[in-house]
Amino acid sequence: MMDEPTSPPPAGKQPPEKAPNAVKDTARFLLYAAERFARDGCPQRAASLTFTSLLAMVPLLAVSFAIFAAFPAYDSLQVKVQDYIFENFVPQVGTQVQGHIQTFMAQTGKLSAVGVVFLALSAVLLLSSINGTLNTIWRARQTRGLVMRLMVFWSVLTLTPLLFGASISLSSVLFALAQASGVESVTGSLARFAFALPFLFQAAGLTVLFLVMPAAPVRRRDAVMGGLVASVLLEGLKQGFAFYVTNFPTYETIYGVMATIPIFLMWVYLSWMVILFGAEVAAGLPEWRTGARRLGREGLSPIRRLTAALAVLRALSQAARAGKSLSDRNLSRACRLGPDALGYATRRLDQDDYIARTTRNQWVLSRDLETVTLADLHRDLDLGLGTGIPRVHLRTAWGQRFAKAVDGLEAAEDEIFAMPLKQLLAPPAVGEDRVHAPGPEDEDVEDRIARKGFNARVLALIGLGTLGQAG
Known part of the structure; x- marks a missing residue:
């Protein structure tokens, strides 16, 4: 039986394009982001950021916790925040690393004025390295002026610990109110929500990083998606690290008492790799929406x-x-x-x-x-x-x-x-x-598809991250 002839579309109208499969389209975009990741030299940049992070970790934490000391209402939260970070964001070896860092931080109080200046410069050096890397990823050809950059860095240094402390304080208050009220259902819901808190803090922090740091316009929707992708990958990385450290302790045989150092180095390096991939996702989304499918000259014919x-x-x-x-x-x-x-x-x-x-x-x-x-x-x-x-x-x-x-x-x-x-x-x-x-x-x-499916994809990524926390 022959097909009936189809009438041509009205003048000026084109037949609607068939929507691509969402899973295949997402996979194609992730491959595009991975190609972008390799083209920008992100593995090498992650190695550089790892080295800078090791130099700046103690100064950065010292400056952040000094902010707590400046506000009496937050003073009691310093230990809670420190424990929370190392328990939830550093796998397995977090306790040992935390002990060493606390020892180093205790020595910062003995520094002279010149030492304090160099301490602050080390923290700014890390933020400057992050800023330069994100500017490369977002193709920012004009950087901010020195004063504007210092204002952004200072805002990150001061507001991040305060907001983080406020979040933990609010969580503690909610738990206390729920338990005092005797409403078990509310307490249970909050307890289940607690599993997602580290993931949500992580995603929110990365979203703000992608929004604020680059000297280029970043859409909030793209920053959120990049932050969520990086957070989901970080959760998977944590689970993989915990599994390796627990089941394959060969690194202890090789390194002995120094085993914590290579494990922590590898963790910081892989974490930066994941964060930079999330940045590539956020920076690549606008290009993908305009039809870019390959890098190089074809993208700017x-x-x-x-x-x-x-x-x-x-x-x-x-x-x-x-x-x-x-x-x-x-x-x-x-x-x-x-x-x-x-x-x-x-x-x-x-x-x-x-x-x-x-x-x-x-x-x-x-x-x-x-x-x-x-x-x-x-x-x-x-x-x-x-x-x-x-x-x-x-x-x-x-x-x-x-x-x-x-x-x-x-x-x-x-x-x-x-x-x-x-x-x-x-x-x-x-x-x-x-x-x-x-x-x-x-x-x-x-x-x-990206606009209509944005909420669904965000919820799916949050669900994946929560499963990683619960696991």
């Missing part, structure tokens, strides 16, 4: 570069009509571009005086788009063939024919791209709304 520049100009022209300017974060959201494409477009357009930064670090248009054609932009971005056929080849017959072909191509290109940018980027005219106005039907399939 000439057509993608031109499209990125037009997207930036369109967003800023819309903002200009409303009398506004756009920050990096708002520009990224308006253009729906990944870090690579957005960084390229803003850098080149700023270089060629199409856009400029204000004193408030906002982006604005700096050229009248009525006087600039698409051909002008194409040439300014160096996306054409350019000039420079060697004279030795121009003396040949084939070289002459090739030069004429190039001249014809450039003439045709100028004619086709003669439209002023203001006309090209104008709002849709009457009758164009249904066909060309951006809407849900024009969004990337992966973006729709």
Whole structure:
């Protein structure tokens, strides 16, 4: 039996794309993030951060716990927080490491003023290394000024221990109230929730790290997903480490009393590997939503570069009509571009005086788009063939024919791209709304799936992390 002929879709309408399998799509994205991870040299960067962490661990904890001492309400929480960290975030060898670190920290009180300065500098060195690594992952070409960086570092150093202490204090109060009330069902629910607390603290801390540290705009949704992925992997890493240390104690035979050192080193290194992979996930999501599937030149082909520049100009022209300017974060959201494409477009357009930064670090248009054609932009971005056929080849017959072909191509290109940018980027005219106005039907399939399935994926990752804690 023959199939009935299907009528073509109405003019201006494309048949809806079939949504890809969510599991396969997630696996493809994780492979993309892994490729990004390798391309950015994250294993080497994790090794560098491991070394810096060992130097800065005692100073960092000393500064953090000094914050507790400055607030009488938090003074009693210092021991609780320390025990909580080493019991929940360092597998098996945490007790031994904690003992050594407490001994080292006890000696910090004997330091002179110069020693205290070097102590603080060691802590800042670690934060600066983290900042530089995350800037590389997010392709941040412009770093923050020294004052702004120090403010961010100081905020991390001061607010993190206070918020962490407040969370533990609140948990203790809730448990005490539940037990005092005699409501067993509430107490039981809180006890079950306690299993998830270390995982949630971990995920929240990494989310804030991915949001605050990079000198690039980061969407909250992407930071949350990166933090959750890293936290789930850390839970799996903890379980694997605990299993190895318990069942394969050969490291004790080899290293004897020094066995704690290599185990702890390996733990810190693998932890940084996992954290940097979570950062790659958060940084790669915007690129994935814009259609990037491979790294390298294909990700920023000439057509993608031109499209990125037009997207930036369109967003800023819309903002200009409303009398506004756009920050990096708002520009990224308006253009729906990944870090690579957005960084390229803003850098080149700023270089060629199409856009400029204000004193408030906002982006604005700096050229009248009525006087600039698409051909002008194409040439300014160096996306054409350019000039420079060697004279030795121009003396040949084939070289002459090739030069004429190039001249014809450039003439045709100028004619086709003669439209002023203001006309090209104008709002849709009457009758164009249904066909060309951006809407849900024009969004990337992966973006729709990511948006609709975001809550489900977050809950699934939290569930995995909670299972790891309960195990």
